[in-house]
Amino acid sequence: MLKIKDLHAKAGGKAILKGLSLEVKPGEVHAIMGPNGSGKSTLSYVLAGREGYAITGGGVEYQGKDLLAMEPEVRAREGVFLAFQYPVEIPGVSNKYFLKAAFNAMRKHRGEPEMDAGAFLRFVKEKAKLVEMDPSFLNRSVNEGFSGGEKKRNEILQLAVLEPTLALLDETDSGLDIDALKSVAGGVNRLRDPKRSVVLITHYQRLLDYVVPDFVHVLSGGRIVKSGGKELAHQLEKEGYGWIEAAGKAAA
């Protein structure tokens, strides 16, 4: 599914990712944890194709193709989805229009007919119910005036509508109360499938109580410094990141 090999990336001239390697197989859920500044968000943006990052070494293979050579919209159409840590407000573009444009762009890419407005509205209302979102949000401008929790729920709605093959969730759990966290987790769990993969990028272990990962990796200084099963998350929760960072520095 996803093979990241010795990835090096710079932002604003500063090296952020310094030889990151990770392999995600179909059906697996991976959690990437790490302290602030370890490179978690850079990893998610580099994978989604945001401008402003220079790849200085290594590469990323997605379903056998060179992911980094694709435009961001092509990555999305090929099934890569990034749930943003800070979803963007787009005044004047209605949420349902945006979702329909995205949904139909995917279908067009797969050579399927586009869904008409009426059929799409019925479809998206069902999805909104699943993620426990009030359908009135479909008529509002994308994320405009949404609370932090509503924005995250809107990301999960997009996830449910677009049904990606590889979902990357960047701190989707931050700033959520327990009810919102449960419905976000529900949205992710519904997507779990032997053909799909999920990468959860998070600072805290909390989300992992609801979306149980197959693997946990610790990112520090732009590299994966430790990998393990779900018990690693509990260890990090108890002991913090200090021992990992100390170990990382000693190793360097």
Next chain:
Amino acid sequence: MDRGGGEGGGVTPILQQGVDFAARFAAAKDRLPGAGLPWLASAREKASTDFERQGPPRSRRADWRFTPVDAVLGTDFEPAGRPKSHSGFAGKALCPLTFHRLVLGNGRLLPERSRYCDLPAGVSVSSLAQALQDDPGSLREDLGRDLSAEGLPFACLAAALFGEGVVVRVARGARLDRPLHLLLACDDTESGRPQMAHLRLVIILEPGASLELIEESLGGGRAPFWTNLLTTVRIGAGAGLKHYRLQRENALGSQTSATLVELGRGSRYESHAFSFGGALLRADLRVRLAAEGAQCSLNGLCLVRGTETADHHTVVEHAAAGGITRELYKAILDERGRFVFDGMVHVKPGAQKTDASLYNKNLLLCDDADVHSNPEFRIFADDVSCKHGGAIGRLSSEAMFYLRSRGIGASDARRMLVYAFGSEMIERVSLEPLRESLMAALHARMPEAAEETA
């Protein structure tokens, strides 16, 4: 950002090809509508003199410095003749055909294209030439108005040279069952030469009356066409006018206009200007809130591209207490387009409790485009609430990435964001069929989607 005015190095360009307006007036004055009326003849004479005294507006004048007026002054226009063909005019209009409709082709009323015979009681609509034959006395106050102090040279020119126009009068308490559509269309004549039309619109709403007026200009033909409009609007106490102005000239079409609005006690004026094309569009809008509790709402959306210029100058004068102004003009600029916004709200002494806001927001899609924005207040009362602001921005790269990360192609994403910026102004249009055709017209003017094939 500024690519400079029309003049450089203090050298005045010699315009050998421009119209000699004084000679044109001398030759035409005995044949213009109402020529037999002494009061009108002297008003035309005075307006012509006022124009010559002020001189044509050049870029050395502060209020014309960003306006490439040579598009109009550098061409030898002849008075517009009958269009060669005019069958397609109404079909190209943004307005639905179900509205009451007057069509002026090249500045002449086309009765066979117009339909305004079934107006409700208390509403009269007529061509200005016809009204000057039927009841000239009723037009004396409006057509005899002294414009010398307004600083609007082209308005003086229209007052001197007008060859036609429209008079709309809505009697006390009356209203139209449907909106009134005034279509100003143009096309080539047999001569194939540049054409000009000077027109006057007279709109009178008596107390308690209401009207929705759509004034739509539509370019056509291969020769330059210049429309010069003077509109005077009087709105009586408690009356209300919604005035839509849709401008779609072609690449050789220019329009200059002056609109002078006088608002009575508790009356309302709502203007929506959509400038979607033209070599030069220059609109001067003056609104005077003459009595207590009057309200105006001035809205504008311009989409300029190529080497087009759209230039909106507005002056709102709060001359009485308790007036409300809400003004927002937006512009989308692509290629080498230019937009000029000069908005002044003038709060006179005694206009207490004035509540006014004045904003201009611009979206630049290309570095070669330029914007000159100047929202301004002059306040001579102390108990007022006045807010103003201007902004020039580009498409948000964050929003672009967000849309693309959901599979939406770059050019679709760009169009979506441009459209979102402009649609706010279209959503303010309360006439639904018009709103829909404006949405389509905005789409049609969008940046091309050629590069996106995936």
